[in-house]
Amino acid sequence: MKISTARRAAQIFFLCIFLWLVLVASVGTGWTQWRGWPIGWFLQLDPLAAIGTALTTHSLHPGLAWALLTIVLTIAFGRVFCGFVCPFGSIHQFFGWIGRHLSRPKDKMAANAYRPAQATKYYVLTALLAAAAFSAGGALVGGLQIGLLDPMPLVHRSFGLVVLPEADLASEKWFPGGRFAEGSSVIGGLFVAFVLLNLWIPRFFCRFVCPLGALLGIFARRTLWGIGKTGSKCSECGLCEVDCEGACNPMGPIHVSECLMCMNCLDTCPGAKPLGYLERPSQGGEVTGHGVSRRGFVAAALGGLCAAPLTRLGGLRKAWAPALIRPPGSVAEDEFLARCLKCCECVRVCPTNVLQPATLEHGWEALWTPALNNRIGTSGCQLNCIACGHACPTGAIRPLTLEEKQGQRGFEPAGPVRIGLASVDRGRCLPWAMDQPCIVCQENCPVTPKAIYVSEVVQTVRDGRFEVVSTDGETLEVRGAHMAPGQFTSGDYACRLPGEESGRAILASTENSLTLDASASRLEPVPAGAILEVQIRLQRPVVDPARCIGCGVCEHECPMSGLRAIRVTADNESRDPRHAVLLAAHPV
């Protein structure tokens, strides 16, 4: 078997694994659902995630130790991760092949020639790591923005949030009712743009952009084995460069760090096979530099260093965004931003779709980090769900137990995890502002005892004074403002008769009569001309901040369908004591 066939098989294998892990990142017990699959494995294999978070948090999150495997493989064998494993790389290779397979060898050679611009990815890497390393006085922690371009988060985000839901639009097999992601056009657009660029230059992303490839290129710089020339006579036919994925100039001198280990050159090399996968260095000479200029490196590093504080000077850390509601178990915001890879695994796994990738609304730093949107979700954050924390590969969201989330069995002193606080907009709420009965929010509050209670009032309805014309049993014929038939029969209305302290329930109403409940005492004839009042009993919702966990179920259910009359903000979230609303009075 040709080595390139083996590579292709490996690529298909790992791409399938990747697609499978994206597919099964969904809560449930069906065979296409999570059920314990290591859904974050590709993210854990990512050395850029490990190094980036190590720079921002000064620690290595346990799962990310998988990245050591990638590093060891690269140091020994070169960028086999790029050539054999990386799902994004495989997609690029496929689309590059689509764009070029009919071209003449001469054109393919030209497309696959080494370009000095391939150094760009090292500048990208430098800027991203410099931003991550920035740290001063503890007030500002490093800015982890690697996820914008790191292929592992990028490909998880793109497939989980856009590609998969889009593929499912027709059948709605995986996502009945559809699956939504804020800013999907930007997330998907970036993905599509990188894929389409392969039609111009194959492996465009890998060669010019990929910060992970750059990092692996640095590790591969002194790789033990690699593509190189034996002593055999080379006719310099150039066939090796026709299908070269890395544009690494295998005819020599080879750019060691650029070689993606696609091995295509080994298959096309004719005759006495002067090319081989060999102990380095190559007999044909090598280029072990990255083509990075000192000036460019310093500029990229300074750019990255300045970018982190630059975003913070906007003041969002002080005027923190109350609309940014983080999923339960999230660590405090500084630490959160130091850990979040923007992979959106949590967003993908959220069973109600309430977890969304943040848009620029919450600041540059928060782009594509998870935030709740109670109107998009099919329900709020579910009381009995802890999926997001278990999907997070870096501990930005802690893997809670249900006990901790709900503040039970040993977690009573801390109480339930609060992600925010609901508040009633009394200017929009039906019973508060418009004298209409409702309390859907109170009914749907999942907390025990309920965090929403009602404040009850009884008051005369608009134009609610009627003149009695006659009495017939329990039915009063009345005269007054227009009454729609059945207007007062919902059970919330009562009729206060002259001389009575409290009203009697109205059982039926027509355009000119009211039928009352007379179970308490028989209705005596009411003199014609007497004035009665129709009253409504209103239950008005009130939120108890000591009980509300901010789940957002109330907001989702509120019948004010546009701007909800009860809304959750991140106030009182338990992850940051500075956001507390209530005085936390500890018992002595």
Place this chain on the structure above:
Amino acid sequence: MSANDPLLQPAVVSSRRAFLRRGLEAGAAIAATGGLAAWLWDRHPPGTLGSRRVEAPLRDFSINDSGRKMAIVTGSDRVRTLRRALEAMGGIERFIKRGDRVLVKVNAAFAAPAALSATTHPDVAAELVRLCRMAGASAVLVTDNPINDAESCFTLSGISAAVGAAGGVVVLPRASDFAPCSLPDGRLIRNWPVLREPFRGVTKLIGVAPVKHHARAGASMTLKNWYGLLGGRRNQFHQDINGIIVELSRLARPTFVVLDGTTSMITNGPTGGSLADLKPTNTLVVSTDPIAADSFGATLLGKTYHDLPYLMRAAALGGGTTDFDSLRPERESVS
């Protein structure tokens, strides 16, 4: 870029020795990466918050050599009433020794001119600084964590200029000056940011406050003045204003306090804003017992300590007495 580019040097020719060397290098790189990973390995991935080191409460700055003492001096000239009151207490030298580093906690809560009496009067602050310096204090720091912008408060109130001219140093609080602090058995001051940095090396603490009406607490005098040592989202404590003042009376135990009732804010407190809110009451108190000072101060507002539950609760915890007459205060007058 050509092969002659200095960045593109062809590597050396292979040999068994060279390969061994490269193997060792690779092994060392892998070992170093692995070692780094093991060193950085997070044994306790993100857990609960509040693991920061919590500072001990402030030390006790009181001098208990001759029990609690109090002086009440009437007069309209703050400099003279303050001097007379301190003389009646046995002289500033009784409290401030040569080499002492003194922290004066003024009430600079609002960016308002001194004439509105919403803040400690600059004359009192400056005279106190001068007296401490004359007694040999090595440094006199004046601080507060005001409600309005700190620099504006100290400037507009006139405290900055007066204190500077008197040889004191105004310390404007920075974010890094606060450290979480827990009061033993405290219910409210638990892991709460307290203005700690200005206390570094301090040996004496003096509180200087005006007499003010306070809508939530009833009155703001020397005990309420310690609220300015709190950082963080301290406005939460208005949910239990008496509770927090009681805890503040235990957090800050000063060498003595000065209660300036030369002009009292009798309504619309604690901000005031109009001369109509003020009333000349021409009295200044110096006391080693802040509770006694405030209990007396209440009378200037037409109240008694019964109207201020925090005074009774603080006294019950042993911090002082509401029965200020029991201290047999020195009563003098300068006019």
